[in-house]
Every structure is written in C-alpha cells, then in structure tokens.
Amino acid sequence: MNRQEAVYRRVLRREKHSARTGPAVVLAMVLVALLVAVIALSVGRHVDPGLSETVTDRLAGPSSGADRRAATVAGALAVILGLSAVTAAVLPGRLPRRSRNTDRLALLVDDGVLADAVAAAVAARCGIEPRQVSATVGRRRTTVRLTPTSGVAVDGDAATDAAGAALGAVGFSTVPKLHVARRGVLS
Known part of the structure; x- marks a missing residue:
C-alpha cells in the first residue's frame, strides 16, 4: 500500500465514524465528581471522626422492604446508565455512509x-x-x-x-x- 492509499483509508475511516468526544467528556466529568466525593469523604473523616460512623450507618442499607425495593431500582438504573455512558464513550459511532x-x-x-x-x-x-x-x-x-x-x-x-x-x-x-x-x- 502506498502513501496515498493509506491517507485515503485513514480519511475515509474518520469520515465514516462520528466523534465520541461528548460522551467521553460526560463520562470523565462523572468520574471526576466521584473522585471529588471520595476525597471529600476522606478529608471529612479525618476532620470529624464521627462522620465515618454516620456514613457507615447510611450505607448499611435501608430498614424497610419499600426502602430496599427503591434502593434496588435506583441501583439498577445507576448500573444501566453507567454501562450506557461507558459504552457510548468507548465504542465507535458509525455514520450511515x-x-x-x-x-x-x-x-x-x-x-x-x-x-x-x-x-x-x-x-x-x-x-x-x-x-x-x-x-x-x-x-x-x-x-x-x-x-x-x-x-x-x-x-x-x-x-x-x-x-x-x-x-x-x-x-x-x-x-x-x-x-x-x-x-x-x-x-
């Protein structure tokens, strides 16, 4: 393959696939927000020792059956949204060309x-x-x-x-x- 064919191939491939910049930026922003939350909890735990117990009690789980169902549905939705965000950010988007x-x-x-x-x-x-x-x-x-x-x-x-x-x-x-x-x- 000569240089001209390689250029044609690269340009045609680029034009047949859409940019994934938007979903990648959204995914990066979500990951940064999660990282900031983890850092804030870590710093808060060192400032207020009682914060660790409060967070542990909250994360221990809901007490009633309705709360458990709501937490399960919310968790399933979070997993679906997360997987779709990762998929949209990573997989190539094909254009109808x-x-x-x-x-x-x-x-x-x-x-x-x-x-x-x-x-x-x-x-x-x-x-x-x-x-x-x-x-x-x-x-x-x-x-x-x-x-x-x-x-x-x-x-x-x-x-x-x-x-x-x-x-x-x-x-x-x-x-x-x-x-x-x-x-x-x-x-």
Missing part, C-alpha cells in the same frame, strides 16, 4: 443519496412516478417500497434488477429487497 477508493480518488457517499438513486432508477425502470417509490439503504440490505398505480401491474424482477444495477453502477452492492404495496394509488 459508505466509502470506496481507487488509485486516483476516494469516494464517500451517504446512504440517503444511494437510496435516492435506487428509488429514481426503480421508478424510471418501472415507468411510475418517483413519489411512488421509496428506498432505504442499510449495511447489508437495500429495501425498496413500491406503490403501483391502480390497475397497472409492476414487474418485481425488473424493479429488483434496477435497484441492484443502480447500486452496482457506483460500486456498492447490497441485496435489494422489494416490497410492493397491495393497494395502488390513483394516477
């Missing part, structure tokens, strides 16, 4: 643009209005929803071929899946 590079250029395309191209190709191939076709492009599958004109049959194989050809023409191949509405629209 696709990339492709050749020797001379790098191409980054939003999935919405590909879906619009697929919908236009299917509408042109089937001879229906573009507003009667919608498409979504996912990671592994392209879904095309087609609403035919009332009384006019639609060739499903031609629509699927058009969707596959539209994606193949730009070098992104996924498996197209066609959904034809049972009821048509009036022209």
Whole structure:
C-alpha cells in the first residue's frame, strides 16, 4: 500500500465514524465528581471522626422492604446508565455512509443519496412516478417500497434488477429487497 492509499483509508475511516468526544467528556466529568466525593469523604473523616460512623450507618442499607425495593431500582438504573455512558464513550459511532477508493480518488457517499438513486432508477425502470417509490439503504440490505398505480401491474424482477444495477453502477452492492404495496394509488 502506498502513501496515498493509506491517507485515503485513514480519511475515509474518520469520515465514516462520528466523534465520541461528548460522551467521553460526560463520562470523565462523572468520574471526576466521584473522585471529588471520595476525597471529600476522606478529608471529612479525618476532620470529624464521627462522620465515618454516620456514613457507615447510611450505607448499611435501608430498614424497610419499600426502602430496599427503591434502593434496588435506583441501583439498577445507576448500573444501566453507567454501562450506557461507558459504552457510548468507548465504542465507535458509525455514520450511515459508505466509502470506496481507487488509485486516483476516494469516494464517500451517504446512504440517503444511494437510496435516492435506487428509488429514481426503480421508478424510471418501472415507468411510475418517483413519489411512488421509496428506498432505504442499510449495511447489508437495500429495501425498496413500491406503490403501483391502480390497475397497472409492476414487474418485481425488473424493479429488483434496477435497484441492484443502480447500486452496482457506483460500486456498492447490497441485496435489494422489494416490497410492493397491495393497494395502488390513483394516477
């Protein structure tokens, strides 16, 4: 791999993933707040020896059954929020984009643009209005929803071929899946 390909690869990867700065900052702030609380309790214990007993009594647990249930629910929510914060801060965020590079250029395309191209190709191939076709492009599958004109049959194989050809023409191949509405629209 030459230097230009390495640059293309790095730039395309960066553009396909969202920044995780926000969740990482929130997680860091929560950890700093916990650290400050621990330091404050440690200093308070040295200043007031009775504080240690008070904190121990409070942390010993609730006395009634309702208090225990409330503490269990609060603890479960804290664990869920904590795990989701850590997950959001650490895992990469993927954006709905696709990339492709050749020797001379790098191409980054939003999935919405590909879906619009697929919908236009299917509408042109089937001879229906573009507003009667919608498409979504996912990671592994392209879904095309087609609403035919009332009384006019639609060739499903031609629509699927058009969707596959539209994606193949730009070098992104996924498996197209066609959904034809049972009821048509009036022209």
